[in-house]
Amino acid sequence: MISVVIPSYNRRDCVVALLRDVFAQQAVDFEVIVVDDCSPDDSVEAFRREFPRARIFVNEKNGGPAVTRNRGIREAKGDIIVGFDSDVTIPDVRLLLKVANRFNEHPQVDGLAFRLLKPDGKSEDSPRWWHPVPIDKYADKQFYTSYFSGTAYAFRREALVEAGMYPEILYMHYEEVELAYRILDGGGEILHCPDLVALHHANEVSRRSEVTVFYKPRNQILLAAACLPGFAAVQYAAPRVVYQFVKACRGGHVKDFFRAMRSARTLLPTLMRSRKPLKYETLQRIVAMKHGLAP
Template sequence: MMDDSKDIPLITIGITCYNAQDSIGRAIKSAFAQDWGNLEVLVVDDCSSDGSVDAVRELITGHGNARLVVHEVNAGPAGARQTILREAKGNFIAFFDDDDESLPERLKTQYQRIVSYEAESGVDLVACYASGRRLYPNGYEMFMAAIGSGGRGPIGSELADYQLFYGKKPGVFYGGGTPTCSLMARKEVFAAAGGFDPSLRRVEDVDFAIALGLKGGHFIGCPEVLFIQYASEGGDKSPEKNMEAEVALAEKYADYLRSVGRYEYARRWPLVRYYHFKGQHAEMIKVLGALFLKAPVKTARHFFTTGPRRLLHEFKMKREKRG
């Protein structure tokens, strides 16, 4: 770790924890190993039913810069992140997931990227994302390029359009989207966007980014691999819950979507994904057909850009582990 210094800002590492007794250790250890001399580690346990709380307490014992907050009622990822925003003492907040491992240089790299971009652009609503690698049980590894790390990142409504209806602007690098597990920003940036919406049990990370985009936010990224994600599946990742959350997101931004003529498209596209994941291909084709009749170019571009890539990704995920 770099030498402690009053000349560098305090950064809060926020870690949400839910039934992660077997993985929370690598997240917390990677937080303590950061090459940054002025940080606090804030863990919020979201009413775990396993041994997570005891595991966290043991891990942070002896670290004066670490705190644990325990929810008595499960609030979901957004609710837990809201607690982090409320309790954080840092000028900057970086989010780590409870089953990820961040490399020691992550905070320093993202901090330098933010302040450099602020100085060059003169803007103050900046969200910075890290690139990472996702590891699957069969040995498959996927590189996740951070948004804005391979070219200009989206600005303002460019981000909202991309997240809500895959409205991509030429010359803009959208990378792997806006996962909160790779996000760092000034505390004021989170406040400006309204934080995280506790009513959303999924896609709260997308919602935050859309809200920030509609406030004029800039989205930047670091090309370096700064975290490792270990892929897992759970009930909260079911096709049903994903679809419900994505439709709820379209409803939340219905006024904006209507203003750009994309409300019906944004509301119905989640059904395409849902029927694909459920294996109900006839129903998927029906929805695609209806979308194609109303927006033929948009639908075709969206489907043929994302479809083959998705199928290849699924093949690699399901492939048997080699030797």
């Protein structure tokens, strides 16, 4: 069975539209889990009223996307997790069936990265393309990747659990990057599938500016500390910190930048206690993927 996990925060109408698409899926056994992250609107009541088949959970306090997705994964009964962010729609009524078939066709694959298009159904959602190969050459191709977007994806539940699921210390931003690395480090594979399409309506999260000026510079440091061996961590983090500082100076966000640095310093001792650098072989696989090579 497939478990569809949808995190929700203050996006009632968007989630309602997504749920209608999900419940229109055909020819496959699935359940739907919505985890609400303490929305201040009437989202939960609306979901329960219109979609009695959905399993609705509400966080006791706002925990962010990583916490919310992880709760959905823990509550799931299926052996395949399909995750959708609240601002997507699903035009293909057999999308979940395609997911199940793809896992059957590729038993060695742990995760599927969906193709994200803009609402017109034709244009690529380029801001969400963090794959190691160029979008203009690979968007319509199947390839092994070191990345997936939390906007729309599918994983074997067992692989997510063994990888530690989403790193909750990051709260939001870069949590998919670290999880993808952990999947690869455990010997898993992630396959980009151009026929698995979700339309991304790109509603701005309530704290989008906070992502840019705070979470991004902070989490780049935390990601490097958590995943990369000594010198590689410095090579990754140092130029990014410099770039983010210059960007903050130009944008008038210097105070936010230093707030991010203080937060990173505060969290580093906790993170270092569970630090697990990627294996050398994993780093080599990630480099190979930049050339579109199979793992």
